[in-house]
Amino acid sequence: MAEPVRILQLSDTHFLVEGESPQGGAAYNTAEAFDAVFEHAASGPAVDLVVVTGDVADHGRQDQYQVAADALGRFPWPVNVCPGNHDQDAPFSSGIGRPGVSTSRVVEIGSWCFVFADSNAGVMVADDDGRYVDPDDVDDRLHRNGTLGPREAAWIVDVCGATPADHVFVWVHHPPSVPIPMAYDAAYSAEWEEILAEVANIRGFGAGHTHIPHHYEWHGRDVYVGPALKNNFDRDAKTWLPPGYRSYTFNPDGTFSSDLHLIDDERWPRNSFGRALTALFDGEITHDQLNEIVARRAQG
Ligand SMILES: [Fe+2]
Structure with missing residues (x-):
């Protein structure tokens, strides 16, 4: 009988070169958060694959991908990574790969086909040679909440149609x-x-981006959102959350399940957050407006 496929998901690792400041507001030390997540995850049961669902590097620079690859390469299992809105295409593509850490678009294991979609592909533009590259303004990529574009959408349909997996x-x-x-x-x-x-x-989705680990159902599919290493929130309890990861079991019959693992530690207390972050999550203020509020408070 076929075995279930076991996968770990990290997301929004936002790696920095040591000593650098993160983009945006309050953030954990992501190297420290990675170490804690790694120790917990790597001491657990063996898995078939470790997945990282984007925002691998905080500023999308090549030296940050080298830090990321060094860290991810410590896993005793294959690691496959897809990009987020913080990941700039050229440095991501050239910087992250090394033995054991890949950017494959499709991974087939047993009766499952895992598709790694690029939800930033819609911002990319053709260069003089007709190759699709990031736009000149990095903010075009950074400030989007997802855009596949027609080429990526057609590729996903093609892959789903062509795979021999169930x-x-x-x-x-x-x-x-x-x-x-x-x-x-x-x-x-x-x-x-x-x-x-x-x-x-398509049976379901595993994603990141929000830094709010949760689960919801959409069009009969389970969507799991993994926790971030940079900062993490519980929108219902209105608290910060420690960094963590998700584990998944994919069964041969097409069912699957996911567990959330958060690494509680005094470095990442579950402190309450106030009205400003609630307003951000509710779409009432932007990140820039939140940063202005934080800066005004800091001035007293
Ligand atoms: Fe992120």
């Missing part, structure tokens, strides 16, 4: 139709709706 699971940075106003994009959800209307074998 079941498809999509790993992608931006969760489709996420029920959090801060991170929701109607056009991106519509792209996935069109794909689901064309292919029947």
Whole structure:
């Protein structure tokens, strides 16, 4: 009888070169958070694959991908990575790969096909040679809540149609139709709706981006959002959360389950957060406006 496929998911690792400041507001030391997550995950049961669903490097620079690859290469299992909105395409593609750490777009194990979608592909533009590259303005990529674009959407449909595997699971940075106003994009959800209307074998999604680990159902599919290493929140309890990861078991019959693992430690207390972060998550203020509020408070 076929064995279940076991996978660990890390997300939003936001690696920095030692001593650098993170982008945006308050953040954990992601090297320290990675060490804690790694120790917990690597001492658990063996898995078939470790997945990282984007925002691998905080500023999307090549030297940060070398730090990331050094860290991820410590896993005794293969690691496969897809990009997020913080990941700049050229340094990501050239910087992350090394033995044991890959950027494959499709991984087939047993009766499962794991598709690694690029939910930033819609911002890319053709250069003079016709190769699709990131736009000149990095903010075009950084400030999006997901856009596949027609080429990536067509590729996903093709892969789902061509795979000999019975079941498809999509790993992608931006969760489709996420029920959090801060991170929701109607056009991106519509792209996935069109794909689901064309292919029947997608069983679910594993994503990141929100830094709010959770689970919801959409069009009969389970969508799991993994915790971040940079900072992490419980929107219902209105508290910060420690860093962590998810484990998954994919069964040969197409069912699967996921468990959330958060590494509680005095370095990452579950402190309450106030109205400003609630307003950010509810889409009432932007990240820039939040940063202005934080700066004003710091001035007293
Ligand atoms: Fe992130």
